[in-house]
Amino acid sequence: MDTRSLHFFLQLSDNLHFGRTSELCHISPSALSRSIKQLEESLGVQLLERDNRSVRLTHQGQLLQNYARDLLQQWDSFRESLLEGAHELQGEISIYCSVTASYSFLHDILSLFRREHPGIEIVLHTGDPAPGIARVLAGKEDITIAARPEKLPQSLAFRRITVSPLVFISSLSDISQQPCSATSKEWAEIPMIMSEEGPIRDHLNQWFSDIDTTPNIYAQVAGHEAIVSMVSLGFGIGVVPKIVLDNSPLKDKVSIMSNTPKLPSYDVGFCTLNKRLKSPIIKAFWSQL
Amino acid sequence: MDTRSLHFFLQLSDNLHFGRTSELCHISPSALSRSIKQLEESLGVQLLERDNRSVRLTHQGQLLQNYARDLLQQWDSFRESLLEGAHELQGEISIYCSVTASYSFLHDILSLFRREHPGIEIVLHTGDPAPGIARVLAGKEDITIAARPEKLPQSLAFRRITVSPLVFISSLSDISQQPCSATSKEWAEIPMIMSEEGPIRDHLNQWFSDIDTTPNIYAQVAGHEAIVSMVSLGFGIGVVPKIVLDNSPLKDKVSIMSNTPKLPSYDVGFCTLNKRLKSPIIKAFWSQL
DNA sequence: TGCAAATATATCATTTTACGCAACATGGGG
DNA sequence: CCCCATGTTGCGTAAAATGATATATTTGCA
Missing domain, CATH: 3.40.190.10 (Periplasmic binding protein-like II)
Structure with a gap:
C-alpha cells in the first residue's frame, strides 16, 4: 500500500471514469488501470466493477473509499504536525548533579534554557556527584556536573563552571x-x-x-x-x-x-559525551553555557 | 509513504540497530539505510540520530513510531475485514415494480434471496410499472418487474413470471x-x-x-x-x-x-440490463429466479 | 598514540519495477 | 453496420530499487 495508489483510487472512486481520472492524476490511463488492479490484488478483493462503458464501486470499494479518505487526511495532518514541531527543538535532556550544584549553578541556566527551548523536557537527577561521569559514559545521563577527573577520557567534553578549593x-x-x-x-x-x-x-x-x-x-x-x-x-x-x-x-x-x-582544587563543570554533542538538543544546551 | 518503509522504520525503532534490522527485514543494510533516509526526506524531519556506534530516536521519530504502529495495525485489520466480507456477497440491489407485483411475486423471492444473501441490501421502489423499463435502461434501477414490451431492446434481459390476460x-x-x-x-x-x-x-x-x-x-x-x-x-x-x-x-x-x-395478454416478468448481469449481486438474484 | 573492529553510508553494476505509447477488445448509438 | 468511447494489455524504454563493495568515521583496546 502506498499513498499514491490510494490517491488514485480515491480520485477514481469519485468520478468513476478511468480517462478523466488519469488526466487529473497526471498519469496515463494504463498506469492508472494497473495501479488499481494492483491495489485490488494486494487487498484480495474487487474494488470496482467495470465494463467498457461504466465503472461502479463494489461494496468493498465503498469501504476502502471511506477508509482511504480518512487515512490520507490523517496522514497529512500528522505530517503537518511533525513539521510544525520541527521548527523548535523537542525532546528530552537528562542532567545528573549534586543538590548543591542544582541550587548554585543550574537554576539560572535551566530557566534560560527552558525559555529558549520550551519543547525540551529537562530530566534532573540529583545525587552524589561522584558516579556522575560514569553515568554519562554509560549513556544513562546526557550531562553531569562533576569535578574534572585527573585524566579526562577523550570521549568526554568538559566545560568548567568554577574552581572551588x-x-x-x-x-x-x-x-x-x-x-x-x-x-x-x-x-x-x-x-x-x-x-x-x-x-x-x-x-x-x-x-x-x-x-x-x-x-x-x-x-x-x-x-x-x-x-x-x-x-x-x-x-x-x-x-x-x-x-x-x-x-x-x-x-x-x-x-x-x-x-x-x-x-x-575542585575543578567543577559540565560534562558530556563528545558524540552526544552532535545531537541538536545537547548541542543547544552546550552552546548556551 | 508505503507500508514497507513503515515496517522497516518500526523494526528499526525497536532495536535501534541497522545491521540487525536489515537482517530481520530481509534486505541489505544499504537498502534499509536508504529507505529510512527517504522516509525522513518525505516527512521533512529527522527521525533518528545516528553515528557509527549508536542509533536513537528523535522526538519526531517517537511520534512516528506510535503513529506508524497504529496505522499499520489498523490497515491490517481493515484488510482482514475486507477479506472476511468478501466471502459473502455484499452490496445493494434496487428493484422497481408495482405494488401488486411486490405483493404477489416478490415476497417469496425476496425472502429466499435475503436468506441466501443476508449481506445484500434490497432497495424496493414501488409505483406505476409503466416507466420501470425506462428506469432500468437509465441505470436508476437494477431490476424491474414489467410487461414485456413488443420489441425488447437487445440490452435487456427478460425472465417471464407469468402471463395475465x-x-x-x-x-x-x-x-x-x-x-x-x-x-x-x-x-x-x-x-x-x-x-x-x-x-x-x-x-x-x-x-x-x-x-x-x-x-x-x-x-x-x-x-x-x-x-x-x-x-x-x-x-x-x-x-x-x-x-x-x-x-x-x-x-x-x-x-x-x-x-x-x-x-x-400481459406478459409480466423480471427485467434487467444484460451487462448488469455481470455483477455478482445481480447475477445471484437472476440465477435464483 | 596507533591499530583493529564495527557500522552507517556512498558508489556502481545489476535487476526489478513502473511508465507511456500503441494496439486491442468490447459494447453502445446513430 | 460502422464508428466512437473506454478500459485493458503488449512491448520497449526509463527510472528506481537493490545488493555487493568500498569508504569514512568512531570506539575500544593495547
Whole structure:
C-alpha cells in the first residue's frame, strides 16, 4: 500500500471514469488501470466493477473509499504536525548533579534554557556527584556536573563552571583541633567522614598513602551534603568543596579548619559525551553555557 | 509513504540497530539505510540520530513510531475485514415494480434471496410499472418487474413470471353495459380510465385507432391499482391485468366485463440490463429466479 | 598514540519495477 | 453496420530499487 495508489483510487472512486481520472492524476490511463488492479490484488478483493462503458464501486470499494479518505487526511495532518514541531527543538535532556550544584549553578541556566527551548523536557537527577561521569559514559545521563577527573577520557567534553578549593571542616566544638601540626600517628586517630568514591576520596587516599598512614574512617557517605551533615553532628572531620559549604544550610554549624593539608582544587563543570554533542538538543544546551 | 518503509522504520525503532534490522527485514543494510533516509526526506524531519556506534530516536521519530504502529495495525485489520466480507456477497440491489407485483411475486423471492444473501441490501421502489423499463435502461434501477414490451431492446434481459390476460372492468353498478356490442360511436361515449403510458395504453390506443374512434378519457392515472380504484368509484371502465384484480382489496367492488375486445395478454416478468448481469449481486438474484 | 573492529553510508553494476505509447477488445448509438 | 468511447494489455524504454563493495568515521583496546 502506498499513498499514491490510494490517491488514485480515491480520485477514481469519485468520478468513476478511468480517462478523466488519469488526466487529473497526471498519469496515463494504463498506469492508472494497473495501479488499481494492483491495489485490488494486494487487498484480495474487487474494488470496482467495470465494463467498457461504466465503472461502479463494489461494496468493498465503498469501504476502502471511506477508509482511504480518512487515512490520507490523517496522514497529512500528522505530517503537518511533525513539521510544525520541527521548527523548535523537542525532546528530552537528562542532567545528573549534586543538590548543591542544582541550587548554585543550574537554576539560572535551566530557566534560560527552558525559555529558549520550551519543547525540551529537562530530566534532573540529583545525587552524589561522584558516579556522575560514569553515568554519562554509560549513556544513562546526557550531562553531569562533576569535578574534572585527573585524566579526562577523550570521549568526554568538559566545560568548567568554577574552581572551588577543597576545605577541611569540623564541627564548631572541635575547632581546637590542629591537624596541620598533627603527626601521622595523630592523623590515624582523627575520625574522618569520607565519600565512598570520587576525586576527593582519591586525593585523600593519595595523601594518606604519602604520609604512610591509614585513615580512621568513621563513616563513608554518598554526597557532599551528607558529609557536611555528619561533620556538623561532630562525628569527625570531612573534606568538601568550599562551594558546597557556601550553599549549605548547615554552614554555621561547621567551621573551616586552617593549616590543613594542601589538596588540589575542585575543578567543577559540565560534562558530556563528545558524540552526544552532535545531537541538536545537547548541542543547544552546550552552546548556551 | 508505503507500508514497507513503515515496517522497516518500526523494526528499526525497536532495536535501534541497522545491521540487525536489515537482517530481520530481509534486505541489505544499504537498502534499509536508504529507505529510512527517504522516509525522513518525505516527512521533512529527522527521525533518528545516528553515528557509527549508536542509533536513537528523535522526538519526531517517537511520534512516528506510535503513529506508524497504529496505522499499520489498523490497515491490517481493515484488510482482514475486507477479506472476511468478501466471502459473502455484499452490496445493494434496487428493484422497481408495482405494488401488486411486490405483493404477489416478490415476497417469496425476496425472502429466499435475503436468506441466501443476508449481506445484500434490497432497495424496493414501488409505483406505476409503466416507466420501470425506462428506469432500468437509465441505470436508476437494477431490476424491474414489467410487461414485456413488443420489441425488447437487445440490452435487456427478460425472465417471464407469468402471463395475465387483460380484462375490462367496470363498477358493479355499470354491470349492465355491454361494450362488445357497442358501436364505435358508443365507444366514443364510454368514459375510460387509462394509464398515462405503458403497453396497455399502447394497446388501447391501437384498438381505438383501428375502429377509428377517439376514446373518451375520463382520467389518466399512474398505476394499475389506481385504475381499479377509479373504476370501483364508478368513474368509468378500465383495463388492467387480471392478476392486479386478483390481488386488489377492491376486487369485490368491480366486475370483469364479458365480451370485451380481445387484447394481447400481459406478459409480466423480471427485467434487467444484460451487462448488469455481470455483477455478482445481480447475477445471484437472476440465477435464483 | 596507533591499530583493529564495527557500522552507517556512498558508489556502481545489476535487476526489478513502473511508465507511456500503441494496439486491442468490447459494447453502445446513430 | 460502422464508428466512437473506454478500459485493458503488449512491448520497449526509463527510472528506481537493490545488493555487493568500498569508504569514512568512531570506539575500544593495547
